[in-house]
Amino acid sequence: MNQNYSTAAQGSSSAIATNKVLRSTYMLLSLTLLFSGLTAALSMFMNMPPMTYMISVIGGMVIAMFVLPRFANSSAGIGIVFLITGMLGFGLGPILSMYASLPNGGNIITLSLGGTGAIFMGLSAYALATRKDFSFMGGFLMVGFLLVLLAALANIFLQIPAMSLMISAVVIMIMSGFILYDTSRIIHGGETNYVLATIGLYMTIFNIFISLLQILGIMGNDD
């Protein structure tokens, strides 16, 4: 009997801890997305050159891969997350300026933004409602992501527009998988650090937005 109470108490405290991670992750994610929007607007206002995007993405990825894991358990980790997301947002400025200058650029940006939000919220709701365990997808998603990076590398030399369209579509599919995988990890206690959970989800949102912009930009341009 005592053992039953103990097991129930452990289960309950584990559920509370999971909810706390989930709540903190979504709170930090909202703040970082807002901050990215501000830095993107600042970058547009400053009329930054196109190379800003490349420098910001490389810098942001290097900090996320090599610096953030060392500070993820301290309060400095939150500052680093804002640094990364601020940099990535700042890098978006020239891209958004370029799309805004297209005849239907405003429509493309609005649809990409709304589409990204709908995909993220829909997939998160699906993972939260079904509570399915998507941990089996880890290897598959990583291999898919590596193959996409290889294809993107090849396309720098090949310069095939159809291939870049294909890569963008596959990136959205893989990032959709990562949203399910990351959310499921938080729900099932596989990820207990909300700083790392936030940066993982932020990267998926960022990649989906950039890929949607590219797809809608190519398909919406009749020239």
Next chain:
Amino acid sequence: MDWMEIVSALALLMFIIVLLPATRNMMKNSAKGTLADWMGFVFPVVVVFLFIMLLVKLV
């Protein structure tokens, strides 16, 4: 080929090299999914694909 493309290619190559060990590790240690598990993944991804088609029609 301009310097931005060369830097992008080098950065992509670096990310591939850095991610390779983690990918091998995940491949070895990932649980095997059943058909039902995979269908739980395929269904939302197909919905996302159809949603993108709708966005393309709207633009």
